[in-house]
Amino acid sequence: MTVNDGDGGAGPRKRADARRNERTLLDAAAAVFVTSGVEAPVRDIAARAGVGVATIYRHFPTRADLIIAVYRHQVEACAEAGPALLAGVASPYAALGRWINLFVDFLVTKHGLAAVLRSDEAGFEALHAYFLDRLVPVCGQLLQAAAVAGEIRSDVDALELMRGVGNLCIGAENDPRYDARRLVAFLIAGLRLPR
Amino acid sequence: MTVNDGDGGAGPRKRADARRNERTLLDAAAAVFVTSGVEAPVRDIAARAGVGVATIYRHFPTRADLIIAVYRHQVEACAEAGPALLAGVASPYAALGRWINLFVDFLVTKHGLAAVLRSDEAGFEALHAYFLDRLVPVCGQLLQAAAVAGEIRSDVDALELMRGVGNLCIGAENDPRYDARRLVAFLIAGLRLPR
DNA sequence: CTACTATAAGGAACACGGTTCCGCTTCGCA
DNA sequence: TGCGAAGCGGAACCGTGTTCCTTATAGTAG
Numbered sequence: 001m002t003v004n005d006g007d008g009g010a011g012p013r014k015r016a017d018a019r020r021n022e023r024t025l026l027d028a029a030a031a032v033f034v035t036s037g038v039e040a041p042v043r044d045i046a047a048r049a050g051v052g053v054a055t056i057y058r059h060f061p062t063r064a065d066l067i068i069a070v071y072r073h074q075v076e077a078c079a080e081a082g083p084a085l086l087a088g089v090a091s092p093y094a095a096l097g098r099w100i101n102l103f104v105d106f107l108v109t110k111h112g113l114a115a116v117l118r119s120d121e122a123g124f125e126a127l128h129a130y131f132l133d134r135l136v137p138v139c140g141q142l143l144q145a146a147a148v149a150g151e152i153r154s155d156v157d158a159l160e161l162m163r164g165v166g167n168l169c170i171g172a173e174n175d176p177r178y179d180a181r182r183l184v185a186f187l188i189a190g191l192r193l194p195r
Numbered sequence: 196m197t198v199n200d201g202d203g204g205a206g207p208r209k210r211a212d213a214r215r216n217e218r219t220l221l222d223a224a225a226a227v228f229v230t231s232g233v234e235a236p237v238r239d240i241a242a243r244a245g246v247g248v249a250t251i252y253r254h255f256p257t258r259a260d261l262i263i264a265v266y267r268h269q270v271e272a273c274a275e276a277g278p279a280l281l282a283g284v285a286s287p288y289a290a291l292g293r294w295i296n297l298f299v300d301f302l303v304t305k306h307g308l309a310a311v312l313r314s315d316e317a318g319f320e321a322l323h324a325y326f327l328d329r330l331v332p333v334c335g336q337l338l339q340a341a342a343v344a345g346e347i348r349s350d351v352d353a354l355e356l357m358r359g360v361g362n363l364c365i366g367a368e369n370d371p372r373y374d375a376r377r378l379v380a381f382l383i384a385g386l387r388l389p390r
Numbered sequence: 391c392t393a394c395t396a397t398a399a400g401g402a403a404c405a406c407g408g409t410t411c412c413g414c415t416t417c418g419c420a
Numbered sequence: 421t422g423c424g425a426a427g428c429g430g431a432a433c434c435g436t437g438t439t440c441c442t443t444a445t446a447g448t449a450g
Binding site: 015016017018041042043053054057063 | 406407408409410411416417418
């Protein structure tokens with residue numbers, strides 16, 4: 001799943017040129033993702049990095065691995081923002097709303113990521129797993145807090161909600177007629193208990 | 196866009212074998228769509244129909260044309276159900292909910308249709324256009340009625356809502372952990388005016 | 391019934407993107 | 421400086437959409 005990235009992993013240290021190529025590839029992938037989306041042809045990324053295609057496969061066996069590596073920092077930041085919001089914002093419901101907004105902003109600014117996130121094609125399980133492992137618990141915590149506070153219904157499943165929000169973000173890039181944030185806000189509003 | 200299907204169109208009548216093949220192709224496509232989804236390989240559909248691949252392209256220049264032809268009846272039925280529900284159900288909001296359910300049921304039972312409906316790849320504009328032309332006005336009517344009745348907010352755009360609902364249906368086929376209907380219900384509930 | 395022509399069919403050929411394989415290069419170390 | 425192993429590049433392979441060209445056939449006139 002995760003690659004032996006030079007220092008974090010267990011095995012023997014990789015060669016210097018290999019580590020250098022990995023950095024180069026990450027930068028190239030990030031750049032290409034911005035312009036052509038996360039489903040850009042492997043050859044394009046290789047060309048941008050000035051390496052052969054096999055080098056990509058050697059470092060990132062599946063596209064999911066590459067995507068995860070490129071966005072890991074931002075996903076971590078999003079995950080860590082959950083508890084912080086819960087602690088710092090007036091009501092759990094407000095914290096939930098803010099956190100969901102963070103997630104939506106992240107998704108809609110990553111061209112094609114939302115689409116690939118819900119793809120059921122083989123090879124994306126790792127992406128699925130990573131996002132869900134990292135974010136669903138955070139979402140669950142926020143949901144639970146809001147439910148305990150009596151602000152929303154208590155039968156909402158975090159996984160289901162995350163998938164729904166992710167789906168609503170599909171195709172939201174640069175289309176002025178489709179405002180994913182607005183729709184997500186409706187969805188979250190629909191969780192409120194009638195009062 | 197639409198094909199000269201034997202009788203409806205304007206041009207001179209097509210040859211008998213051509214019309215026969217068109218029927219055969221529609222049946223084959225419908226069958227293959229059920230088992231392999233609407234993105235099944237062209238060759239599979241051709242093989243099932245016992246024709247060459249070029250025959251498909253001759254009758255249905257783009258995949259969108261084929262999909263439209265296969266599901267036209269059901270889309271029409273859905274469109275016609277809108278006014279009927281509005282006339283026969285107690286409140287406009289209830290009619291809206293029922294109609295949305297019809298639409299969701301249609302989408303989730305057509306393997307991969309929701310995904311392709313929102314695809315931005317070239318060649319699917321026709322599909323987009325057909326669905327939206329046919330269904331958005333109906334949805335708009337229901338929304339307007341519910342808004343006039345004071346049941347929901349009045350700033351909801353039909354196109355946006357339809358796209359949101361369609362997105363929520365993506366990947367809902369045979370996945371017990373994801374209930375598109377439930378999420379759509381939350382979304383619709385989120386349109387209600389606070390009272 | 392036969393001959394002719396426009397229409398349509400079939401399948402090979404092409405384009406394109408993901409994936410794998412193999413001979414060559416370069417690193418790291420003694 | 422020499423050597424083994426790790427790493428590299430790009431050609432080759434495979435599956436799928438799309439087009440082209442040759443052949444077959446429906447429809448019609450004689």
